[in-house]
Amino acid sequence: MxxxxxxxxxxxxxxxxxxxxxxxxxxxxxxxxxxxxxxxxxxxxxxxxxxxxxxxxxxxxxxxxxxxxxxxxxxxxxxxxxxxxxxxxxxxxxxxxxxxxxxxxxxxxxxxxxxxxxxxxxxxxxxxxxxxxxxxxxxxxxxxxxxxxxxxxxxxxxxxxxxxxxxxxxxxxxxxxxxxxxxxxxxxxxxxxxxxxxxxxxxxxxxxxxxxxxxxxxxxxxxxxxxxxxxxxxxxxxxxxxxxxxxxxxxxxxxxxxxxxxxxxxxxxxxxxxxxxxxxxxxxxxxxxxxxxxxxxxxxxxxxxxxxxxxxxxxxxxxxxxxxxxxxxxxxxxxxxxxxYESNNPISFIGLFNNPDNYDVEFIIGDKRILACKCYLKMASKYYSQMFSGDWQESNNRVVIDAYSYDVYYSYLRMLHTGQIQINQFNIAEFIDLANCYDDEELMKHCKSFIRIESKWNGLY
Structure with missing residues (x-):
């Protein structure tokens, strides 16, 4: 251990x-x-x-x-x-x-x-x-x-x-x-x-x-x-x-x-x-x-x-x-x-994120869970707006995530609430995949910024 x-x-x-x-x-x-x-x-x-x-x-x-x-x-x-x-x-x-x-x-x-x-x-x-x-x-x-x-x-x-x-x-x-x-x-x-x-x-x-x-x-x-x-x-x-x-x-x-x-x-x-x-x-x-x-x-x-x-x-x-x-x-x-990396939106909605006293949906990743509010996510993301509309069953408040790791998904949801994302060499590939799948232009912009800096330094050392 x-x-x-x-x-x-x-x-x-x-x-x-x-x-x-x-x-x-x-x-x-x-x-x-x-x-x-x-x-x-x-x-x-x-x-x-x-x-x-x-x-x-x-x-x-x-x-x-x-x-x-x-x-x-x-x-x-x-x-x-x-x-x-x-x-x-x-x-x-x-x-x-x-x-x-x-x-x-x-x-x-x-x-x-x-x-x-x-x-x-x-x-x-x-x-x-x-x-x-x-x-x-x-x-x-x-x-x-x-x-x-x-x-x-x-x-x-x-x-x-x-x-x-x-x-x-x-x-x-x-x-x-x-x-x-x-x-x-x-x-x-x-x-x-x-x-x-x-x-x-x-x-x-x-x-x-x-x-x-x-x-x-x-x-x-x-x-x-x-x-x-x-x-x-x-x-x-x-x-x-x-x-x-x-x-x-x-x-x-x-x-x-x-x-x-x-x-x-x-x-x-x-x-x-x-x-x-x-x-x-x-x-x-x-x-x-x-x-x-x-x-x-x-x-x-x-x-x-x-x-x-x-x-x-x-x-x-x-x-x-x-x-x-x-x-x-x-x-x-x-x-x-x-x-x-920060977005242009300076307002933080962190109080709506992973709050055990105020949530109506939980994302299940392995044996861990992340709590959130569907209403806010629908406003913050086109992907979640589609997910929680139409055929979505209101009685089903659990979403199982098996395509991404807990740390990456947690960081992404946190970005939607704070405007900040944390990127390194180990999570960049997952973030790029998530940005493509969720059609998130802001996340993709941050990924490209990280890659540009990383490429420059790899050539320097």
């Missing part, structure tokens, strides 16, 4: 201040982005044919010369498809689709020799990585968990010394998800069991005390199938399949008013949670519920705690939510990006 995506997509324009000096015609080529820290403008960019470094710090790690106008191609990753990127203090790690792990750093302990070092273990292949501040976890494809790096607080398990060259077997098997906080680690098995180890100063291990653990320890957890586990600097979060979310550690609400930090997984008062995000160096967290509302809580830069609160605005991603709280967007792992 590969890492659950935190943001399915993020508008590249969120990073316009960070990327303002780059040649603007390079921007639409980026289909994935990773920002290394909140305070530095250092990025990894993925295009359809290469991986690029941008920023003084990351370029120095890789013996590249930073150019504010042109990201630098990373030759050692040529031909590699990157599926996950994580980072810690002064190091960054990438996982490729063929199960290989590469690490770059300016810390001599990591022995990277100013390039991306292949973390090699013979024929071993990995399917997930997780970074703490000073250590790294790797999940092998057979479910075995390994650790690497500094062994502060026993995060490498046992009484092992720090290990930067040789992977340490944690003894955990049958694992499907791993996560790292600042100085602690988590693992979720295929049998729905959670193990934690490392620093426990604030109860972040969820074991009912504040004693550190040097070996993985089983966490007692309420009944319920666990969907995802994540960790912040000093806390841990557990998302259930039914939308409940639990937390423990620093800043997590305790059932005991005299305890400032929960020492066991304790329910956080929000329902129908769809996804959760936090980072190994931060004390705050974000969640997204099934009504597309974003919430945040925790503490920023050791300032006063912020209680659970809903963020204002029509946010589209965790990156957008983080920009409100921190004045600068954050990526939570490798994030797909889109270049937004």
């Amino acid at each position: 590969r890492k659950i995506t935190t943001d399915t997509c993020v508008d590249i324009e969120l990073f316009q201040n960070d990327l303002k000096d780059i040649d603007p015609e390079f921007i639409p080529r980026i289909f994935s982005i990773f920002k290394m820290s909140m305070d530095q403008n250092d990025f990894l960019f993925m295009t359809d044919d290469a991986t690029y470094a941008y920023g003084n710090v990351i370029c120095e790690w890789l013996s590249l010369e930073h150019d504010p106008k042109r990201p630098q191609q990373i030759d050692i990753l040529n031909g590699k498809k990157i599926i996950q990127v994580e980072s810690g203090n002064e190091f960054v790690v990438v996982l490729t689709d063929d199960g290989l792990v590469y690490l770059a750093s300016d810390d001599s302990d990591w022995q990277t020799n100013n390039t991306f070092r292949l973390i090699s273990t013979g024929n071993d292949r990995f399917e997930m990585i997780a970074c703490g501040c000073l250590h790294l976890l790797l999940l092998r494809q057979d479910g075995t968990v390994f650790a690497l790096g500094d062994n502060c607080y026993g995060v490498l398990t046992g009484n092992s010394d720090s290990s930067y060259a040789t992977l340490v077997n944690t003894g955990l098997n049958n694992v499907k998800i791993i996560a790292c906080g600042g100085e602690h680690s988590l693992a979720l098995t295929n049998t729905n069991q959670i193990y934690s180890w490392g620093c426990n100063k604030y109860g972040q291990l969820g074991l009912g005390d504040i004693n550190d653990r040097t070996t993985p320890s089983l966490v007692s957890f309420p009944d319920g199938q666990i969907k995802n586990i994540v960790a912040g600097a000093r806390h841990s979060l557990f998302l259930l399949e039914d939308g409940q979310i639990f937390g423990c550690g620093y800043g997590q609400p305790s059932i005991n008013d005299n305890e400032p930090n929960a020492k066991v997984p304790t329910k956080i008062p929000i329902e129908n949670v769809q996804s959760v995000a936090c980072k190994n160096s931060f004390l705050f967290s974000f969640v997204l519920d099934h009504s597309s509302h974003y919430y945040q809580w925790g503490r920023k830069n050791n300032k006063k705690s912020v209680p659970l609160e809903k963020l204002d605005g029509q946010l589209k991603s965790f990156a957008a939510a983080s920009a409100i709280v921190n004045k600068s967007p954050i990526t939570f792992g490798l994030t797909s990006t889109f270049y937004t």
Whole structure:
């Protein structure tokens, strides 16, 4: 099982201040982005044919010369498809689709020799990585968990010394998800069991005390199938399949008013949670519920705690939510990006889109659905005007879509409500087909604009 995506997509324009000096015609080529820290403008960019470094710090790690106008191609990753990127203090790690792990750093302990070092273990292949501040976890494809790096607080398990060259077997098997906080680690098995180890100063291990653990320890957890586990600097979060979310550690609400930090997984008062995000160096967290509302809580830069609160605005991603709280967007792992094309109509009807309180038709795509209003769609599109007229049976309010993917169809319907469409190299073919089938001239115009820019850059690099 590969890492659950935190943001399915993020508008590249969120990073316009960070990327303002780059040649603007390079921007639409980026289909994935990773920002290394909140305070530095250092990025990894993925295009359809290469991986690029941008920023003084990351370029120095890789013996590249930073150019504010042109990201630098990373030759050692040529031909590699990157599926996950994580980072810690002064190091960054990438996982490729063929199960290989590469690490770059300016810390001599990591022995990277100013390039991306292949973390090699013979024929071993990995399917997930997780970074703490000073250590790294790797999940092998057979479910075995390994650790690497500094062994502060026993995060490498046992009484092992720090290990930067040789992977340490944690003894955990049958694992499907791993996560790292600042100085602690988590693992979720295929049998729905959670193990934690490392620093426990604030109860972040969820074991009912504040004693550190040097070996993985089983966490007692309420009944319920666990969907995802994540960790912040000093806390841990557990998302259930039914939308409940639990937390423990620093800043997590305790059932005991005299305890400032929960020492066991304790329910956080929000329902129908769809996804959760936090980072190994931060004390705050974000969640997204099934009504597309974003919430945040925790503490920023050791300032006063912020209680659970809903963020204002029509946010589209965790990156957008983080920009409100921190004045600068954050990526939570490798994030797909889109270049937004806009129509001349500045009015947004987003309130009529995918609103569970106001809809009369649902589009079914696989096991997912998209909610909409027929009346508005008939006004916005000639195709839907024909679809919902004539022989359409009013009792049939479900439309099954099998010709297009969920993400493409969702983006198209959203365009009809907001005037914005998000295009990249992977969805352009579907959008062209949809534009032809639905006779949508506006969508076709945006597709042609994207192709023109892409063709120019393919000839330039």
